[in-house]
Amino acid sequence: MKIMVQVQDPSKTPHSLEVEMLRMGKAMDSLSAQQLMGFN
Amino acid sequence: MSAPWNRRHILSLDDFTPPEYDIVLQTANSFREVLTRRTKRVPTLQGQVVTNLFFEPSTRTRSSFELAAKRLSADILNFSPGQSSLSKGETILDTAKTYLAMGTDMMVIRHREAGVPHAIAHEMDRLNVKVGILNAGDGQHEHPSQALLDLFTIGTLLDDQNPRISLLKGKKIVIVGDILHSRVARSNIWSLTAGGADLHLAGPPTLLPKWFGEWFKDCPSLPSNTPSVPPPPQLHWSIESALAGADFVMTLRLQKERMTDHLLPSLREYHQQFGLTRRRIQLCKPAVKVLHPGPVNRGVEISSDLMDDPNFSLVSQQVTSGVAVRMALLYLMGSHLMNC
Numbered sequence: 547m548k549i550m551v552q553v554q555d556p557s558k559t560p561h562s563l564e565v566e567m568l569r570m571g572k573a574m575d576s577l578s579a580q581q582l583m584g585f586n
Numbered sequence: 587m588s589a590p591w592n593r594r595h596i597l598s599l600d601d602f603t604p605p606e607y608d609i610v611l612q613t614a615n616s617f618r619e620v621l622t623r624r625t626k627r628v629p630t631l632q633g634q635v636v637t638n639l640f641f642e643p644s645t646r647t648r649s650s651f652e653l654a655a656k657r658l659s660a661d662i663l664n665f666s667p668g669q670s671s672l673s674k675g676e677t678i679l680d681t682a683k684t685y686l687a688m689g690t691d692m693m694v695i696r697h698r699e700a701g702v703p704h705a706i707a708h709e710m711d712r713l714n715v716k717v718g719i720l721n722a723g724d725g726q727h728e729h730p731s732q733a734l735l736d737l738f739t740i741g742t743l744l745d746d747q748n749p750r751i752s753l754l755k756g757k758k759i760v761i762v763g764d765i766l767h768s769r770v771a772r773s774n775i776w777s778l779t780a781g782g783a784d785l786h787l788a789g790p791p792t793l794l795p796k797w798f799g800e801w802f803k804d805c806p807s808l809p810s811n812t813p814s815v816p817p818p819p820q821l822h823w824s825i826e827s828a829l830a831g832a833d834f835v836m837t838l839r840l841q842k843e844r845m846t847d848h849l850l851p852s853l854r855e856y857h858q859q860f861g862l863t864r865r866r867i868q869l870c871k872p873a874v875k876v877l878h879p880g881p882v883n884r885g886v887e888i889s890s891d892l893m894d895d896p897n898f899s900l901v902s903q904q905v906t907s908g909v910a911v912r913m914a915l916l917y918l919m920g921s922h923l924m925n926c
Contacts, residue, residue: 562803562804565800565801565803566805568797568798570700571700571725571727572726572727
């Protein structure tokens with residue numbers, strides 16, 4: 547399945563992986579509350 | 587028609603090309619004319635079976651797809667999970683295969699989990715069967731037909747006879763609201779940026795993470811013939827800065843469970859900070875138009891008087907456009923299936 551193949555791509559850095567998960571609507575499963583706030 | 591249609595499934599807009607958008611817009615415009623006739627029905631899908639597999643409640647999308655299929659003279663099957671064998675433990679794939687065995691040609695699928703239409707399409711391709719899958723909303727991922735009807739509504743407003751994606755170039759379009767959880771927003775980001783729109787996203791930081799500004803970075807699914815990576819959407823954590831000089835504003839429905847998720851203090855405070863009101867709309871261009879995918883929470887994401895003002899609101903036109911666009915999608919997929 548296209549979505550799973552993209553998520554499991556080992557060449558992705560953690561940051562780009564999370565941006566990609568955001569594109570795929572999987573953000574709530576993976577991002578912390580602090581990250582969701584958008585500020586460090 | 588400028589280019590052939592080569593898609594068996596419509597699952598996402600992430601790899602749609604400008605010529606494909608134009609085919610959908612031109613086809614939908616033809617069907618819009620059909621819908622003004624006394625007899626609003628054409629025989630193009632006669633004998634084909636369209637199955638609505640809605641695993642999640644839906645009123646307008648399901649009705650719109652059902653009417654679109656009927657206008658094309660297709661036979662319709664409607665599936666509701668509460669009255670089905672799912673409640674007896676049947677898997678989603680087995681449900682899909684059951685409808686396939688009944689002779690379904692196209693399945694329109696909605697599910698609350700992202701990726702379910704992709705999974706069913708993958709299984710159908712593996713079985714090497716001629717059936718088309720149309721994503722009618724999967725979780726927070728995408729809602730392609732909604733974004734295409736939004737595009738068609740804007741396109742026909744800009745050029746009634748010849749709507750095309752290039753009309754978006756340079757238009758400032760603002761999407762306001764719960765971007766994070768919105769499949770409508772995600773599909774619209776793909777379509778609006780493909781047309782060269784100046785896209786702005788606005789919402790509270792809890793519902794608009796800063797990473798939306800990196801939308802196209804390292805994106806694997808951009809069409810291979812994209813001449814350059816589109817500029818990313820601009821983010822605003824204040825609605826006023828986003829609205830300045832806007833041509834179109836899309837407001838998103840705010841789901842009340844966001845408060846129990848502690849992402850919002852209250853609906854009243856959300857309206858005070860991000861609600862579209864008559865005062866705020868003055869910040870936009872004078873001819874600004876407002877879109878909403880529905881259902882609308884009046885007095886939350888948009889004030890009731892603005893929602894009802896035909897000088898601003900395109901909501902009714904969106905619903906009407908939805909039937910023509912869904913007719914176009916079913917027609918294009920059905921024609922492709924008959925020819926492959």
